Amino acid sequence: MIHEFIHEKIGAYAIGALDRDEVPDVEAHLRECAECAQALAGYRRLPPALNLAVPDAPLPDGFSERLVRRATERQRPVAMPIPFRRPPVRDGLHRYWQRLGDALLPWGLAAACLLVALLATGRISELNADLSEHRSYRAQITEVMASPGLRTRAVEPVNSQVQGNLFVSKTRDSAVLMCTGLPPPEEGRVYQVWLTGGGKVASAGTFKTWSSGTYYFLVHPSEGLAPYNRLRVTVEPEGGSSAPSGRDVMRARF
Amino acid sequence: MAAIGDNTGSTDEDLVHALAAGDVSALEILSERHSRPAYSLALRILQDSGWAEEVVQDVWLKLWKNPALYDASRGDLRRWLLSVTHNASVDGLRGRRGTSVRRDGGAVALELARDTGEDPSESAWKSLQAERVQEALAELPPSQRQAVELAYFEGLSQSEIATRTGEPLGTIKTRVRLGLEKLKRSLERVGMRQ
Ligand SMILES: [Zn+2]
Numbered sequence: 072m073i074h075e076f077i078h079e080k081i082g083a084y085a086i087g088a089l090d091r092d093e094v095p096d097v098e099a100h101l102r103e104c105a106e107c108a109q110a111l112a113g114y115r116r117l118p119p120a121l122n123l124a125v126p127d128a129p130l131p132d133g134f135s136e137r138l139v140r141r142a143t144e145r146q147r148p149v150a151m152p153i154p155f156r157r158p159p160v161r162d163g164l165h166r167y168w169q170r171l172g173d174a175l176l177p178w179g180l181a182a183a184c185l186l187v188a189l190l191a192t193g194r195i196s197e198l199n200a201d202l203s204e205h206r207s208y209r210a211q212i213t214e215v216m217a218s219p220g221l222r223t224r225a226v227e228p229v230n231s232q233v234q235g236n237l238f239v240s241k242t243r244d245s246a247v248l249m250c251t252g253l254p255p256p257e258e259g260r261v262y263q264v265w266l267t268g269g270g271k272v273a274s275a276g277t278f279k280t281w282s283s284g285t286y287y288f289l290v291h292p293s294e295g296l297a298p299y300n301r302l303r304v305t306v307e308p309e310g311g312s313s314a315p316s317g318r319d320v321m322r323a324r325f
Numbered sequence: 326m327a328a329i330g331d332n333t334g335s336t337d338e339d340l341v342h343a344l345a346a347g348d349v350s351a352l353e354i355l356s357e358r359h360s361r362p363a364y365s366l367a368l369r370i371l372q373d374s375g376w377a378e379e380v381v382q383d384v385w386l387k388l389w390k391n392p393a394l395y396d397a398s399r400g401d402l403r404r405w406l407l408s409v410t411h412n413a414s415v416d417g418l419r420g421r422r423g424t425s426v427r428r429d430g431g432a433v434a435l436e437l438a439r440d441t442g443e444d445p446s447e448s449a450w451k452s453l454q455a456e457r458v459q460e461a462l463a464e465l466p467p468s469q470r471q472a473v474e475l476a477y478f479e480g481l482s483q484s485e486i487a488t489r490t491g492e493p494l495g496t497i498k499t500r501v502r503l504g505l506e507k508l509k510r511s512l513e514r515v516g517m518r519q
Contacts, residue, residue, distance in 0.1 A: 082505035083483060083498070087415075088476035090484050113509060120512055121477050122407035123362065123455040124462045125369035131378055134364070135356040138382045139349055142389045232423065254420055255379075 073100060078107055085114030086121070212289050215240045215247045226250060229303075229319040237290075237302060237323040246290040248302065250321065253280045256306055263307040264288060265315055268299035275302075277311040300325055337402045345392035352389055359403045360385070362455075363410040370414035370478050380417055384409050415480035461511040469504030472497055 077100040083089050084097050101108050215221075218240040226235035226248070235250030248264065256262055256279055264275040273292060280286050290302065301324050306317035335343075337358070343351035360381055367377035384406060388394055395405050462470060475486045483501055487494040 079498075079502055082509070083476070083501050086473070086477050086505065088481070088483050088486075088501055090482045114505065116512070117505060117509060118411065118477070119404050119408065120458045120508075121462075121473075122366050122404075122411055124458040125365050125455075125478075127361070127455070128365040128368045130361050130364050131374060134360060134378060134382075135353050137378075138356050138360075138385055139353050141382060142349055142352055142386060252420070255383075 074104060074107065077101075077104070078110065081107055081110045082114050082117070085111055086117055211245070211291065212247055212287055215243050215245045215289065218242045224323050224325065226321050226323045228321050231320045233321050235321065235323075237325070239296070239325055244291075244295040244297075246296065246302075246325065248286075248288040248290060248304075248323070250286055250288075253286060253320065255280050259309050260306050260317070261309055261311060262304050262320065263311050263315070263317075264290065265303045265305065266290070266292060266296075266299040267301045267303065271298060272314060273299070274311060274313070277307065296325060338397050341392060341395065341397065341402065344389065349389075352385060355402070356385055359406050362403065363406050366407055367410050367414045370411070370418060370480075376417065377414070380413050381410055384413055415478075419480050457515045458512065461508055461515065464511060465504050465507055469500045469507070472500035473504040473508065476501060 077097055080089060080093065080097055084094070089097065101111060216238060220241055222239045222241075224237040224239060226233065226237055228234070231253065233250050233253045235248065235253075238247045238249065240246065253262070261277040261279055263277045266273045266275050275290050275292060276288070278286055278288055290296070292299070301322060303315065303322040304320050305315045306320060307315075308317075335354070337355065340351040340355050344355065363381045363384065364377055367380045368374060371377050371380065387409075394409075395402060399405075462473070465473065471490075472486055475481045475489065476483070481489060483497050484494055486492075486501075487497045490497070
């Protein structure tokens with residue numbers, strides 16, 4: 072009975088067309104029913120095939136040059152985006168952790184690939200420094216998120232649909248701002264994170280979001296969090312401003 | 326950076342290694358090789374050339390910054406690029422519609438992460454030509470084709486399609502199911518023949 076009911080949904084599931092509330096039952100059944108799992112395996116080829124079923128459009132002139140320019144614009148990132156496929160806010164901390172783990176996991180592999188490449192080409196470059204910077208950024212986020220007594224503060228959207236949390240770690244004197252639903256800033260703009268308290272305003276760095284709109288930002292001021300009681304995020308020109316000048320998109324209290 | 330401009334005969338795998346080592350010319354060669362179908366896909370979904378370019382470039386830049394996102398053992402680079410481009414484009418579209426949280430509607434988002442393996446007919450599917458898929462899609466009855474396209478290229482769930490088209494949900498579900506079954510069967514036939 073349930074099998075027939077679920078079996079009919081397998082195709083829609085495979086192309087992502089089910090409604091959100093239908094998914095858990097389908098996934099639970101898929102774990103138990105070999106026939107449905109096999110049907111899914113057949114439908115899994117549809118998305119890659121459909122990806123080809125579009126009118127061919129020539130690349131705009133200069134596409135790859137612009138890509139290379141963006142890749143080599145080495146804005147020393149204060150923050151590195153961690154690409155997540157799905158915004159984790161709705162799923163509670165447990166699922167969130169799984170996903171954070173999943174996202175961090177590939178780094179072992181990346182390091183191995185890089186090492187092989189470096190050995191193969193004999194090219195030991197500044198990339199080493201780059202990679203360790205990125206790795207350490209992720210490691211710091213993990214450490215903050217894993218620290219005991221982590222407190223969670225809801226992020227308040229301002230003129231935006233952003234959802235998120237500020238995870239504050241007393242023991243590490245740091246915080247992680249996690250937000251989702253934040254569209255990429257306009258051309259030439261970045262998001263800038265500010266810490267305020269006692270009449271003082273300090274920049275905690277800038278970031279951009281990808282089209283996923285999800286971002287993890289490490290707040291780790293050298294002077295610690297003690298002087299500050301609030302955080303705000305504004306839109307600023309690329310490179311950041313010395314004081315908030317653009318529109319606010321979110322704020323939170325420590 | 327060392328120049329690898331003579332590398333156009335290199336395999337994607339070699340170029341991905343070079344890219345992992347920070348060789349930006351590898352990125353450029355890969356982009357020249359594979360961006361066109363990805364851009365075509367993003368344009369189909371987003372209907373805006375500037376936005377489509379940005380999304381595809383963002384995908385490349387993600388790979389540039391984190392080469393481990395692509396695992397060669399799970400399939401070829403172009404397939405990966407198209408899959409990630411599809412997800413990013415649909416997410417973008419939904420973001421603009423104000424349904425910014427992606428519907429958790431199925432297997433597509435994590436498709437590549439879980440896509441383990443090849444079955445005997447897989448290699449036939451790999452050589453599937455774009456025109457064959459387009460033909461298979463064109464052979465569907467228009468109402469089924471529309472339902473499949475709204476789901477896949479506009480990121481609508483079945484109930485959203487029902488709302489959009491004003492048709493009963495049950496009708497939409499049937500159209501999606503029949504359309505996908507038919508598409509799968511006809512692609513299997515084509516795949517076997519090739
Ligand atoms: Zn079943």
